[in-house]
Amino acid sequence: MDGSHWVNMNVIIEALHSRGHQITVVRAPDSWYIKDTSPYYTSITLETESGFDEDFTTDFAAKLLELQREGRSAWARFKLEMEQLHIASKLHEGTSKMLELLFENTNLMKMLQDAKYDLVLTDPVFPTGIIFAHYLRLPLVFNVRWTSFGEGHFSIAPSPLSYVPLPGTEFSDKMSFLQRVLNILGYGFGKYGAASHVSIHYDGIIRKYLQQDTDLESLYQAADLWLMRVDFVFEFPRPTMPNVIYMGGFQCKPAKPLPADLEEFVQSSGEHGVIIMSLGTIVAKLPPDFADEIAAAFARIPQKVIWRHKGKRPANLGNNTLLVDWMPQNDLLGHPKIKLFVAHGGTNGVQEAIYHGVPILGVPLIFDQRDNLFKIETKGAGKNIDIITMDEEIFYQGIQEVLNEPSYRMNMQRLSRLHRDTPMKPLDNALFWIEFVMRHKGAAHLRTESYKLPWYSYHSVDVMLFLVTLALLILLCFGGLVWSCCRVCLKRKVKSDHKGKTD
């Protein structure tokens, strides 16, 4: 998986490499982030393109942003969901073709089989790595937040929809009746979307190459280990499974000193401190009106601002604002002068903010960003701005509120304390369990095989129907018996009455 997902995966690969493991990365030739050479891994570049390159990604991100800005009406949301499904379908079509060509490349597959790898590590947003692992019969470990079917937990753990909110709903774990209705409807829509736009592309491949009469979601559920990129400081409490390991914030580390020029800029802020802003990489270019409003608001504040910005330089940029192409985000967030993080709400950035205890002014753009930031807002550690209504004044007031109301910082620092107070560092824990799967050739004892049950058995529908039928039959028999008895008694009474009369 490309983009910010690869940033995460690379952290684990570097760590595995430093512990002496040898890693082979299978990549597409048009990969955006995944380089073909690295000191940490050797790579195999496939012949087929994934179609998932930089242009495609930034284009569809721009399209989604456009749709997001159209409003929050049911119609606008429906259009957005359908567009996302459409893009997902197109991407899955591409990757499934890539997978098919991979399986047809018998030389390569033989080489991979002979290499006797210990396991396949994959980010399962796309199921390529999963089907591939099943083909090679290798233990399977996920570095996961999302699957092709939605948020990871929904595929592996029981998720009672009465208190487990669907991502995208912006509901907490305490829902009103109406919210619970929408949560269940949303779940149904997601199930339809996954069946009609995702699974459909892989069913044939699974039958043909794995020769298994199973479905895509079962292949997910058969994974040995789920290294989940969240923790319960961020996520609402919910059921989990023994083979789910939480490694939220595994990529965070103590801040290193800043480059001299940046440190000088930061120090020049004096007592006011510094605000940093980054809206991620996937929405590469903000609409000009959007950037102008932000620049104008920044120009009004006494703080210094470091803004990671691509695209045209806003004309109204203040002297206090430094535009950069890239910034050492983790090192800045860990700097004592940083007062506020203006963020789009990607999981990586949010986890870094929690780790360093910096409150967030959220400007969610697309995907799960609204949902991530909603969680932060619910915990009082940040405030979010709606991109539909945002203008200079709203943005300015947002900055003022999070800067001047101490509860935001206090709450975020409480989250930071909770997040850091673990018996093991998340990355060490993840590495331990990856190596556990290598040592024991899987983790069968941690993995339920209940996914092999048909849905009506899993949910005990068959047993309940059987018991209800049995109870009805017993009632019926009993009723029949009583009825017969009554009739016999009645007959006797009529007879004896008759006899009495005739006597």
Added chain:
Amino acid sequence: MDGSHWVNMNVIIEALHSRGHQITVVRAPDSWYIKDTSPYYTSITLETESGFDEDFTTDFAAKLLELQREGRSAWARFKLEMEQLHIASKLHEGTSKMLELLFENTNLMKMLQDAKYDLVLTDPVFPTGIIFAHYLRLPLVFNVRWTSFGEGHFSIAPSPLSYVPLPGTEFSDKMSFLQRVLNILGYGFGKYGAASHVSIHYDGIIRKYLQQDTDLESLYQAADLWLMRVDFVFEFPRPTMPNVIYMGGFQCKPAKPLPADLEEFVQSSGEHGVIIMSLGTIVAKLPPDFADEIAAAFARIPQKVIWRHKGKRPANLGNNTLLVDWMPQNDLLGHPKIKLFVAHGGTNGVQEAIYHGVPILGVPLIFDQRDNLFKIETKGAGKNIDIITMDEEIFYQGIQEVLNEPSYRMNMQRLSRLHRDTPMKPLDNALFWIEFVMRHKGAAHLRTESYKLPWYSYHSVDVMLFLVTLALLILLCFGGLVWSCCRVCLKRKVKSDHKGKTD
């Protein structure tokens, strides 16, 4: 909680004491295992007796054993279950009275309130500690395998009855249809038993002293942390919750050298090795016929035997068998000469056998012992003997099979490797999380509050009924519309036909 439960609790208390914590133990004056003086804790002895002393305990254990030996027919099992419920009810009646008198002792309660404890640590088989913690408004940590409602997980985590077997059923996580039916019926019976024989004793106390309109099970579910005395090497994989910490085998430690006389006896076994046997403490005296059959079988084998035995010395005891009142079980299990553990299947003993990799010949007596040993048998690490049919020959053949078939030892050693391969020792992990709750005054972020939902909302029954009604209404409206249109069309047609005819 007394008996073997206290053996566990004491391990944690000693460890907490060694880390500088101060512990106060609240005990009944007639406690069997819990001493009033200890180098590790100070104690408060209540004025009321619990009725749960040694005589009572061994008496009811003997009665249960008698019932167990009556057979496995549905009627025998029903009688056993009812007897267990009857005893439970009697015990809960006693402990609820003890609790009431505790709350009425205003001096003591004030002293406890003023002492500002950090948390209450309790084994929740009886809910005294729980109600007590809620009264004092203190964070609550469980050292748990059983609650008053059954196995711990059933109170805290979703437990799909299609693949989570009820304790006592001897079903695995892969059940036949009939087994699933029985599993659900057993669950229903347990719910009835808990409501009628347990909760009933505490409802008044909860209303009167906690002044909360809640039920006993909700008080359980509000606990901050569940330190579960199992792990998934022992337990079948099943859903869990973020505030459940697994510490199965926390009491196990490397073997210390044996006392000189015992070491001499062990060494005298030569190449044949040693068998150790212990059937626990709760069934203090075995029926004489039972002990005689065992002694006779032991007399036929070349191995040496160390048998922890209370009661009359069997007349037919062989020269190779050493009867002892007590033995250093952990040190013996860790001794390389030990070939086999003949055990009743208490959780402590089973965990020690797993830790040291010694295969088990199981002789389950009462309670959860059959179930514990069934799990070991399912994993091929032991074989069980039914006490109903057991005689000298069956016992002898059982010993021969586990000693001579290498798979038993190999499987148990595989379990041992899996059990020991953890990033942290179970006791250290448990201590970390106890101290975590002290540091953060609870663990609210790990604990779902979904238990506050009424059952029909938790299971989304209300939402489903609403959606079905809505769908029916829409269908009805649509049907009505179609019907009206048809009628209008029909009328027109009839009219035009009529008109056509009259024209």
